[in-house]
Amino acid sequence: MAGRPNSHDPKLLRRLLRAKDRMDAASHEEWPVERLASVSGVSEAHFARSFKDAFGVPPHRYLLTRRIERAKALLRDTDQPIIDIALQTGWNSLGTFGRIFRDITGESPTELRAQERTGDHALNEVPHCFVSAAHRPNLKMAVSEKRRREAGDNGSAPDDKEVP
């Protein structure tokens, strides 16, 4: 039977994890479904659903959280101009970056940079990647949905596609 793959099959989950790892390693790159599906050896038709079943978020939203996480780290740890950070983390324009950044974190990149610099860091002894994971934005709904709710749910918010 060529039905939907069983999303509890550990062999499938392991292959989906490979797609997640690849996004982690290169979140600045474009990750269209066909690319992710081929990494996982899953049909394009089933990939997004299987990924969401496994990891709780759709693949594109996962990618957004990783990009924002990297951007936050660069804002905190470097003096690079915000435009450079935007381009480096996978956005094509400063406008889109700023908007999605604010939608997800509730602050602008400039505000976040100022704030992160004032806090002290007791995390020096923790390996970098785990610190970074601890700061990962917890994006539980679509960016467009978050925006809609904040706009008072009156349907006036733009209905952007989530694809970065």
Add this chain to the structure above:
Amino acid sequence: MSQGVGVSGIYVRDQDEALAFYVDKLGFSVHTDAKNGDYRWLTVQFPQQTSFQLGLFKPQPPTVDDATAEMLHEMVAKGAMPPLVLIVDDCRAAYERFCKAGVEFTQEPVERYGSVDASFRDPSGNGWKLIQAR
């Protein structure tokens, strides 16, 4: 005499596969491999670190029931188990060696915070950080 943690284990989907990975690819050696029916107590050691054994355990009855075993297999395959750190003298050299052996790296060596680190996974999905000793 020495006190401290002697054995800590990770879950693997297949103990033969895990043994081949940790011994043949990463260079661990077998400390104990004891079978009793379906149950197999399997631990490996990193050379020169004789006070610690890494257990390679399969979630299975009788230690857990079938449903729990299935759940644990899923968690491992999703990469949801806790982080593991392997310390080496030379991260880039270890990376080259492990790559050649066919280890699946998820991050190439990066120099930061006065050290070099990389990441890889075992066949089951357990994630390791490979960190150069400072």
